[in-house]
Structures are given as structure tokens and as C-alpha cells.
Amino acid sequence: MLRALDIRDMLIIDRLELEFQPGLNVLTGETGAGKSILLDSLGFVLGWRGRAELVRAGAAQGEVTAVFELAADHPARRVLSEAGIEADGELILRRVNTETGRKTAWVNDRRVSGEVLRALSDQLLELHGQHDDRGLLDPRGHRLMLDEFAQAAPAIAETRRAWAARRDARRALAAVQGQVEALRAEEDYLRHAVAELDAMDPQPGEEAELDATRRRMQGAERVRGDVARAHQVISGEGAEGLVSDAMRWLDGAIEAAEGRLDLVMEALTRALDALGEAETGVRDVLDALEFDPRALEAAEERLFALRGLARKHEVAVDELASFTDGLRRRLAALDASEGDMADLEAAMRAADTAYDAAAAALSELRRDAGLRLSAAMAAELAPLKLDRAVFEVDLTPADPGPEGRDEVSFRVATNPGAPSGPLSRIASGGELSRFLLALKVCLTGDNIGKTLIFDEIDRGLGGATANAVGRRLARLADGAQVLVVTHSPQVAALGAHHWRVEKGVSTGPSGEVTTSRVVPLDDSDRIDEIARMLAGDTVTEAARGAARVLLGDADAA
Incomplete structure (x- = not known):
């Protein structure tokens, strides 16, 4: 879980300290206030490849520090162990970017490469938005998602063992065949x-x-x-x-x-x-x-x-x-090779049979999980105003490998009678966001220990649909941590913790300076912020009343 984020001299942020909490954390603010800068800064300390110029104008260097809380069985500990880094319950990532573009990173005061940061990032955090291409739109990740849903780890481990035995048997037979061929050539x-x-x-x-x-x-x-x-x-x-x-x-x-x-x-x-x-x-x-x-x-x-x-x-x-x-x-x-070959061929046939059985069992597990996931998605899509959409898990044969012989892809049809197709081709931006959210709700098991960030996933949505999105985000945040950047008052009202991102102009020695800050909101401030989101620049009492209703409904939920 992300506990704290400290940003210094990055773009229009001079100094910013944030302490996040478990549950649903909401960030709101006007367009251009700097919400994306927060995500850019977080991505920077996690080793993501993003903007080239991040250091604030006039500063010698920019620096971001992120503090994560790690459970004893958190998968990030494996990455730390491989990198030779010790960690108790707290993980501190710090990265510096000089004005010349040189980047240096530390994990718990141990200097590390960008590869280590990115490996940790994969275990610590997921970022999703309308242009998500790391999970839902990437077919290479669909099988992993389905396997998580199917809890297929034991079946995959058995298939890997069978694959390794099959590979070894084939190698042993090929080696003897090569030797025999060489011997026969000089018999x-x-x-x-x-x-x-x-x-x-x-x-x-x-x-x-x-x-x-x-x-x-x-x-x-x-x-x-x-x-x-x-x-x-x-x-x-x-x-x-x-x-x-x-x-x-x-x-x-x-x-x-x-x-x-x-x-x-x-x-x-x-x-x-x-x-x-x-x-x-x-x-x-x-x-x-x-x-x-x-x-x-x-x-x-x-x-x-x-x-x-x-x-x-x-x-x-x-x-x-x-x-x-x-x-x-x-x-x-050479004289004994016929007997050896017969034994090795029998061993290879036995290994093939064992692999076929393991792969078939894994395929059956995936087919069953695909049907269950499709049904679970249908139940989630209806409240998101996608009740006429169809989500399918498509299993097709693939070349045998250590994790079976299935290729998995998620396909959708958004209109009745229309043919299904890949998500990236069929779903619009708003639809894609809702498909993604529904899928994440169905796959909550793969979020253990991760902070989920949704960047304006509710863009273009309103009313009951936005409310449904917010409720599903809140469900994801139950027992976990979710950060949401949103322009939707319905979503913001469901947050357990609320911050407003503001941009201001101040006069300094060298003239006017634009800076961005993040303000934690109490109950009264939340009413005003949600009213602003409802009414725009002029906040009326009617807007405040509507904000109180939203917050009241959220508390009731």
C-alpha cells in the first residue's frame, strides 16, 4: 500500500507531501491543475518511462520519494531479495532527476537501476485509464488474468513439471539418436x-x-x-x-x-x-x-x-x-542402441501422455473459468449501462508450452447482433473504461497488496452510470487501496479520503511562478468541492444541497 508521496521541484510542484490511506482515495480539481503531474511523479519514482523534462524550471534537480507498506508475504519481497535489498515492513523508493537529465534511484538507501524500480512497480501498483494498454488491451495478459480468476496456479505448476519432463525426455532421445547416427555412419x-x-x-x-x-x-x-x-x-x-x-x-x-x-x-x-x-x-x-x-x-x-x-x-x-x-x-x-532407443522412446511417449493430460486439465479449468468470468462480467456490466454488451473469453489452440496450449483473448460485442471482436477495436474510450472496471471487480483476487490507480476512468460518464462506476471503485477499495483521479461528483462522493489539486500563481524574485498543490478536504470542504464539480465556477446553495445528497447517499451505501 502507498503510504506517502513526497515531491520536490517537479514540473510546477515545488514541494508537496501527501499521506494516503487504505480504501478509496479521491483526487479532484480543475483541468490543468496538476493531477497528471502527480501521476507523472509517481511513475517517475517507479521507473516508468514518461516525460523527458520533469525538473521544475530554475531548480537544479527534482526528487520524488514514495513510501510503501509491505505485508510479510508481499510479492515485492521476492524482487527485493533478488536485488539483495533488505526490507522490514516499510519500503522507501527515492529517485532524483538533475536538470541535465541524469537519473539516480535508491531503494531503502540502496542504489538501484531503473530495471529494479520497474520490477518493483509491477508488484506494487497498477495504473488504469481510458488508454490502458498494459492489461486489458494487451492480449498477452489475458491468459494471466484468466488464470488468476481460475486460481490455476497448481494446475500450471503441474503442467510446467510435465513440460519439463517432456522436454528432458525428448532431449535425451535426440542425444542418443544423434550418437547412434554418428556411430552408424562409421559402423x-x-x-x-x-x-x-x-x-x-x-x-x-x-x-x-x-x-x-x-x-x-x-x-x-x-x-x-x-x-x-x-x-x-x-x-x-x-x-x-x-x-x-x-x-x-x-x-x-x-x-x-x-x-x-x-x-x-x-x-x-x-x-x-x-x-x-x-x-x-x-x-x-x-x-x-x-x-x-x-x-x-x-x-x-x-x-x-x-x-x-x-x-x-x-x-x-x-x-x-x-x-x-x-x-x-x-x-x-551401437549394438546396445536399439534397446536404449526403445527405452527412451517409451519414456518420451509416457512424458507426452503426462503432458497431454496436464495440459488438457488446465484447458478444461480455463474453459470453466472463462464461462464463469463471462457470467460475472455480465452481472457487472448491466449496472454500468452496458447491459446489452456481451463479454466473451475466447480460448483457441496454441503451440504447446510450459503453461499449456491455450491462447486466451477477451472479446466483446457492444450491440445486439453485432459480431464480437477484440476490445481495442470494438469498445470506445468510455466503454473500454467500464469494461476495465468490471473486469477489475471480477478479478479482485489479483490485486492483493497492490495499489490500484484509475486515471479519469469515468470520463464522459454521468448520472447513474457514474454512480455505478463509483460504487464499483469503492468495492475494489474494500480491504485494499484505490486512488482515483476523477471529474465525476458521483465518484468523488464515494471516496473515503478526498484531496483537491489546485494551481496557483505567486510572485517571486524572478516574476510570477505557477505552482500546484494538493489540499486534503474535510467534510465541509468536500461539500464545496463536489458542489463545484456539479455547478461549475459559480457554486450555489442548490449545488451544495445536491452535494450533501450525494455524500449522504455515499454514507448510506
Whole structure:
């Protein structure tokens, strides 16, 4: 609820402080007195886009402060929470506009953007008039209004859940279908590659082992001939045999040499032993260098085959085993895809069925609410002198979405036999205002916590019709807050609180200055103001008497 409005140096207002009350608040005054400036100023502090030049001539800046009272469950608290702003029971909005056009805003002394102000505005206040295009004339809002009337929030929540499950099921199926299509496109390659790799059966570390074996065999082939020749030289056929022959020959001459060959024989014995050891060692080496040429050929062939496969698949040789496992998993996924696809398709059909059921239930709820709203509107339109008008809630199929598959539009026919059509095309300004008022009365449930402002919604109406408009405004204000800018004495008389907007001219240092002020009216002042509204410039006793009658009827009501 709007508690207070403080305006400083805005257009022709130098300083104005207003304290509003619950119930029906009425603002009256002559045309041009400044009533629209009040609304412009309120719209400014709420972040609405309006006039570009708002600062009063000669002032450095204009400033508007609005104080709202918030209930604990007020929807504006969600906006505040998202913006990181704390609020108790009071919400203070302040916005400044410099003469250069720079605008700065605060919410509870926390600086905020215009987007935050506008988000708060949507939860705090509604403005309606003959040129209302934010609600009744905007078909995009008709479904929201009908859903509020139908109290469809639980059904909408269920439809959203079903829509999300349907969307997820379709996405999961599409993802698997995409994977399967990609796998099927390379199925021949996968099967050939896996068969080829399985036949080769590469093992981690095998390349290094084969390469070492190959190098060892190649080295043995080069050196074995030399070792064999050395073995021949020092074996029994070579040096060892010659030393043995020498020892046998010297042995026959030992006695004749009378001891001079003893040392020679000892040396030859040692040499023969050393040659035996050398021959054994060389023979062992020859045995170690012994290899099958076919083994070398086989090692080279496998090594070259592994390296060829690695190049073919652009991986390292040691990664061939894991690469094979990866290909095998992709083949397994392809082979298992038929079962997966069947499961996902079944899940998608189940999600479609659940969504269809939820959307159908929501559509039925809306159809029923549409009939009830049309009937409620018929009851409200008759006292507003629109008893021959027909209001219809038109439901047409729309593309499925998270909130069902219905398109809702409000259509009217103002004359019997005439075809119905959109409100914006069929209803005149005065008729539109009354349709709007009747609709707001029927949809009182969506006004909880909001201040409703009606700007000259009764323009062009008088007599019993104006009285009916006033009574419906008073009904809207019961337990809520409604601000009405009006030229109708019948409406003004039904107000619980009444202000008069006045424009005056005063003389200042720089000449004459036009200012606007708002005066709260007591009972006596209200009689004079309503009499002025009835009689015009010259207020007669008869007009005062008529004003007393209106006020008396209002009190009786």
C-alpha cells in the first residue's frame, strides 16, 4: 500500500507531501491543475518511462520519494531479495532527476537501476485509464488474468513439471539418436578397425620390447663372424693345438736339456690353461649370439605392423590397446542402441501422455473459468449501462508450452447482433473504461497488496452510470487501496479520503511562478468541492444541497 508521496521541484510542484490511506482515495480539481503531474511523479519514482523534462524550471534537480507498506508475504519481497535489498515492513523508493537529465534511484538507501524500480512497480501498483494498454488491451495478459480468476496456479505448476519432463525426455532421445547416427555412419570402419586391431592384439610396452629384440639380433648378426673366427684361432684347431704340440715336442727333450726347459714347460702349461679358459668364454659368447633369422624377420614384421597401425589411427603404438578398447565400447554402444532407443522412446511417449493430460486439465479449468468470468462480467456490466454488451473469453489452440496450449483473448460485442471482436477495436474510450472496471471487480483476487490507480476512468460518464462506476471503485477499495483521479461528483462522493489539486500563481524574485498543490478536504470542504464539480465556477446553495445528497447517499451505501 502507498503510504506517502513526497515531491520536490517537479514540473510546477515545488514541494508537496501527501499521506494516503487504505480504501478509496479521491483526487479532484480543475483541468490543468496538476493531477497528471502527480501521476507523472509517481511513475517517475517507479521507473516508468514518461516525460523527458520533469525538473521544475530554475531548480537544479527534482526528487520524488514514495513510501510503501509491505505485508510479510508481499510479492515485492521476492524482487527485493533478488536485488539483495533488505526490507522490514516499510519500503522507501527515492529517485532524483538533475536538470541535465541524469537519473539516480535508491531503494531503502540502496542504489538501484531503473530495471529494479520497474520490477518493483509491477508488484506494487497498477495504473488504469481510458488508454490502458498494459492489461486489458494487451492480449498477452489475458491468459494471466484468466488464470488468476481460475486460481490455476497448481494446475500450471503441474503442467510446467510435465513440460519439463517432456522436454528432458525428448532431449535425451535426440542425444542418443544423434550418437547412434554418428556411430552408424562409421559402423563399417569400427567393425573393420576392431577386427584388425584384435587380430594384432597390441600390448602396452610391446614396441620397446620388439625394438630391443630386433636391435640385439641385428647386432649379433654383425659380430658373430668375428667371434667365430677368434674361437677358431684359439681353439684346438688353432693356438691351443699348437701349444699342445710344442709341449709334446719339448717333453721328449727335457732329459737332454738337463733342467733348462722346466720353466718353459711351466709357462706353456699356464698358457694352455689360459687358452682353455678363453676358448670356453668365446664359445659361450657364440652360443649367446646364436639366433634364428626367422625370429628376427618375425620381430621386424610385427614391429613395422604395429607402427603402421599407429600411423593409420594417428595414435602412439603404446596407445593402440586403449584405442582398441575405445572402438570396442563404441561398437558395444551401437549394438546396445536399439534397446536404449526403445527405452527412451517409451519414456518420451509416457512424458507426452503426462503432458497431454496436464495440459488438457488446465484447458478444461480455463474453459470453466472463462464461462464463469463471462457470467460475472455480465452481472457487472448491466449496472454500468452496458447491459446489452456481451463479454466473451475466447480460448483457441496454441503451440504447446510450459503453461499449456491455450491462447486466451477477451472479446466483446457492444450491440445486439453485432459480431464480437477484440476490445481495442470494438469498445470506445468510455466503454473500454467500464469494461476495465468490471473486469477489475471480477478479478479482485489479483490485486492483493497492490495499489490500484484509475486515471479519469469515468470520463464522459454521468448520472447513474457514474454512480455505478463509483460504487464499483469503492468495492475494489474494500480491504485494499484505490486512488482515483476523477471529474465525476458521483465518484468523488464515494471516496473515503478526498484531496483537491489546485494551481496557483505567486510572485517571486524572478516574476510570477505557477505552482500546484494538493489540499486534503474535510467534510465541509468536500461539500464545496463536489458542489463545484456539479455547478461549475459559480457554486450555489442548490449545488451544495445536491452535494450533501450525494455524500449522504455515499454514507448510506
